[in-house]
Amino acid sequence: MDPVITLNAVDYAIIGGYILVMILVGYSLKKYMKTSEDFFLSGRSLPGWITGLAFLSANLGALEVIGMVANSAKYGIATIHFYWVGAIPAMVFLGIFMMPFYYGSRVRTVPEYLKLRYNEATRGLNAISFAIMTILMSGISLYAMALLFKLMLGWSLTGSILFAAAVVLLYVFWGGLSSSIYNEVIQFFLIWLGLLPIVFLGLKEVGGFAGFVAKLKEPLLHSVKYLGTSANPLGVDWFGVVMGLGFVLSFGYWTTDFLVVQRALASKNINAARMTPIIAAFPKMLVPIIVVIPGLVALLVLPEFSQTALPAADYNSALILLMKHYLPNGLLGLAITALLASFMSGMAGNVTAFNTIWTYDIYGTYIRKGKPDSHYLRMGKYATVFGVAISVGTAYIVQSFPNLMDYMQLVFSFFNAPLFATFLLGMFWRGATGWGGFFGLLFGILTAAVHYLLYRLGVLHYASDMAANFYQAWWAWLADFVVTIGVSLFTAKRDPKELVGLVFGLTPKPKAAARWLARPAVWGVLAIVIAIVLNVIFW
Amino acid sequence: MNDKIETKDQATGMGQGHVLDLKLPIGWLLSAYGLLLGIYGLATKKEMYAISLGFNLNLAWGILMLAIGGSFLLTAFLKKDKAGS
Numbered sequence: 189m190d191p192v193i194t195l196n197a198v199d200y201a202i203i204g205g206y207i208l209v210m211i212l213v214g215y216s217l218k219k220y221m222k223t224s225e226d227f228f229l230s231g232r233s234l235p236g237w238i239t240g241l242a243f244l245s246a247n248l249g250a251l252e253v254i255g256m257v258a259n260s261a262k263y264g265i266a267t268i269h270f271y272w273v274g275a276i277p278a279m280v281f282l283g284i285f286m287m288p289f290y291y292g293s294r295v296r297t298v299p300e301y302l303k304l305r306y307n308e309a310t311r312g313l314n315a316i317s318f319a320i321m322t323i324l325m326s327g328i329s330l331y332a333m334a335l336l337f338k339l340m341l342g343w344s345l346t347g348s349i350l351f352a353a354a355v356v357l358l359y360v361f362w363g364g365l366s367s368s369i370y371n372e373v374i375q376f377f378l379i380w381l382g383l384l385p386i387v388f389l390g391l392k393e394v395g396g397f398a399g400f401v402a403k404l405k406e407p408l409l410h411s412v413k414y415l416g417t418s419a420n421p422l423g424v425d426w427f428g429v430v431m432g433l434g435f436v437l438s439f440g441y442w443t444t445d446f447l448v449v450q451r452a453l454a455s456k457n458i459n460a461a462r463m464t465p466i467i468a469a470f471p472k473m474l475v476p477i478i479v480v481i482p483g484l485v486a487l488l489v490l491p492e493f494s495q496t497a498l499p500a501a502d503y504n505s506a507l508i509l510l511m512k513h514y515l516p517n518g519l520l521g522l523a524i525t526a527l528l529a530s531f532m533s534g535m536a537g538n539v540t541a542f543n544t545i546w547t548y549d550i551y552g553t554y555i556r557k558g559k560p561d562s563h564y565l566r567m568g569k570y571a572t573v574f575g576v577a578i579s580v581g582t583a584y585i586v587q588s589f590p591n592l593m594d595y596m597q598l599v600f601s602f603f604n605a606p607l608f609a610t611f612l613l614g615m616f617w618r619g620a621t622g623w624g625g626f627f628g629l630l631f632g633i634l635t636a637a638v639h640y641l642l643y644r645l646g647v648l649h650y651a652s653d654m655a656a657n658f659y660q661a662w663w664a665w666l667a668d669f670v671v672t673i674g675v676s677l678f679t680a681k682r683d684p685k686e687l688v689g690l691v692f693g694l695t696p697k698p699k700a701a702a703r704w705l706a707r708p709a710v711w712g713v714l715a716i717v718i719a720i721v722l723n724v725i726f727w
Numbered sequence: 728m729n730d731k732i733e734t735k736d737q738a739t740g741m742g743q744g745h746v747l748d749l750k751l752p753i754g755w756l757l758s759a760y761g762l763l764l765g766i767y768g769l770a771t772k773k774e775m776y777a778i779s780l781g782f783n784l785n786l787a788w789g790i791l792m793l794a795i796g797g798s799f800l801l802t803a804f805l806k807k808d809k810a811g812s
Contacts, residue, residue, distance in 0.1 A: 377753060
C-alpha cells in the first residue's frame with residue numbers, strides 16, 4: 189500500500205533537527221544529575237512556566253490530538269467539554285487545594301503520599317498497578333506511533349520502534365525528568381506551530397465560522413444546547429457530562445495521575461507548584477483551536493468525510509488527511525515533527541513516571557531499603573533501560589493483539605476515578621484511616637470492572653459507549669467514597685501528629701503571596717470564569 | 728529523606744548552580760527552522776502552493792518562526808548580560 193504522504197529532504201531535515209536538539213538537551217543536562225532527586229524530580233528547582241507548560245504537554249500527546257480531531261469530526265463542538273468542563277475545574281482545584289499537601293508534604297510520588305496518609309497496603313496497590321499500566325502504555329503508544337508512521341509515511345515498523353526507543357532512552361538516561369520536561373516544553377511550541385497552518389487554511393477555505401454555521405448540521409455546532417435531547421451527538425446526558433466527565437473522570441486524571449503530577453512536584457517552591465496546573469489551564473482552553481476546528485473543517489473539505497454518506501475513512505485519519513490536503517513540503521515536515529515530538533515525549537513521560545515509582549515505591553520500599561542515595565540514582569538509570577526494553581517488548585506484543593490499546597485505556601480508567609475519591613477524603617477528612625483508604629480503593633476498582641462487565645453483557649444499558657464510560661467512573665468513585673468512609677468509622681484512627689502536612693485542618697496554610705498577581709487563587713478563579721464564558725459563547 | 732547537601736559534588740546538581748536555560752534550545756531550533764523554511768520558500772515555485780490556497784506558507788511561516796526564535800534568543804542573551812556572567 190502506498191504511503192499517504194511523501195516527505196522530501198527539507199521535511200527530513202526538520203525532523204532530524206528536532207531529534208538532534210532532543211539528544212543535545214539530554215546531554216547537556218547529564219552533569220546536573222547528582223542525586224536521585226535531581227534525576228527523578230529535577231532537584232525541585234524548576235520555575236512555574238516550565239513545569240506549567242510541561243504539565244500541559246504531558247497530557248497533549250499525539251494520540252490525544254489525533255483522537256480529539258476525530259471526536260470533533262464525529263461529535264462537533266461538544267468535544268470542547270473534554271477541554272473546558274473536563275479539565276479546567278480539575279486543574280484549578282489541584283493547584284489551589286491539593287498542591288499544598290502534595291508539595292508541602294515533600295512526598296516524591298503519588299503512592300508515597302498514600303503511604304504517609306493511609307498505609308503501606310494502599311501505597312502498594314497504587315504503586316504496583318500504576319507502574320505496570322504506565323510502562324505498558326509506553327509500549328502501546330510506541331506501537332501506535334510506529335503504525336501511524338508506517339501507514340502514512342511508509343516508514344519501517346521495526347525501524348521506528350527501535351529508533352524512537354533509542355532516542356528516548358538516551359535523553360532520559362542522561363537527563364532524567366528534566367530532559368523529559370524540557371523536551372515537553374519544546375513540543376508545546378512545535379504542536380502549535382505545526383498545526384496552526386491547518387487552522388488558518390481550513391477557516392479560509394470554509395469561509396470562517398459563518399461557513400461552519402451555514403454548512404454543518406445544527407447539533408454539531410452546540411456544546412450544551414443539545415445535551416438533554418435525542419439529537420445529542422455525544423449520546424451522554426447532563427449528569428453524565430457534568431458528574432462523569434467534569435467531576436470524576438477529569439479530577440481523577442488531573443489530580444492523581446503521577447505522569448502529570450510529577451511535573452508539579454519538580455517546581456522550585458510551593459507557589460510555583462500551585463501555579464503549575466493553573467498556568468497550564470490557560471493554554472489548555474485554547475487547545476480546541478487546533479483540535480476542534482480541524483475536526484469540523486475535515487467534515488467540510490475532505491471527500492472521505494462528506495456528511496451525506498457514511499465516512500469512507502476512520503475518523504482517526506482526519507488529521508493526517510488534512511495535513512496532506514493543505515501542507516506543502518516544508519510545513520508538512522514541521523507538522524510531522526510536531527506529531528513525532530508528542531509521541532516521543534509521551535513515551536518519555538511514561539518512562540520517567542515508571543522509573544521514579546519503581547525506584548522509590550517498589551524497589552526502595554519492598555526490595556532494598558536503607559541504601560545511600562547514589563544506589564537509588566543508579567537504580568533509576570537501570571530502571572530507565574529496562575523500562576524502555578519492556579516498552580519495546582510490549583510494542584511487539586501489541587502487534588498481534590491490536591485491541592490491547594483500548595483495553596489498556598479501559599483498565600486505566602478503572603483506577604483513576606476511585607483514586608480521586610481516596611485522595612479527596614485523604615486530604616480533606618482527618619478521619620480517613622489506613623484500612624479505609626485501602627478497602628475503598630479496592631472496592632472502587634472492582635466496581636468499575638464489574639460495571640464494565642455488566643455493560644458489555646448487556647445487563648446495563650446506555651445511549652453510547654462514552655455514556656457508559658462516564659457513568660462507570662461515577663459509580664466507581666461513589667463506591668470508593670462510601671466504602672472509605674464506612675471502613676474508616678470502624679478502624680483504628682491515625683495519630684494526628686503523623687498527619688501534619690497531609691490533611692486539611694492539620695496543616696498550616698501556605699502564606700498568601702504579598703503580590704496579588706502572584707496568588708494561585710486569583711489566576712485559578714480567572715481561568716474558571718473564562719471557561720464559563722467560553723461555554724456560554726459556544727453553547 | 729534528607730534534603731541537606733551531603734557532598735560538595737551535590738552542590739552542582741539541579742538544585743543549585745546554572746542549569747541549561749530552556750530559552751536557548753527553543754530559540755535556536757525555531758530560528759533554524761525559520762531560516763530553513765524561509766529559504767526553501769524563496770527557492771520553490773508557485774505551483775507547490777496551490778494546496779495551501781496560494782499562500783507561500785513556507786516563506787510566511789518561516790519568517791514567523793525566525794521572529795519567535797529570535798525573540799527567545801534575545802531574551803536569553805539579555806538576561807545573561809544583566810546577570811553579568
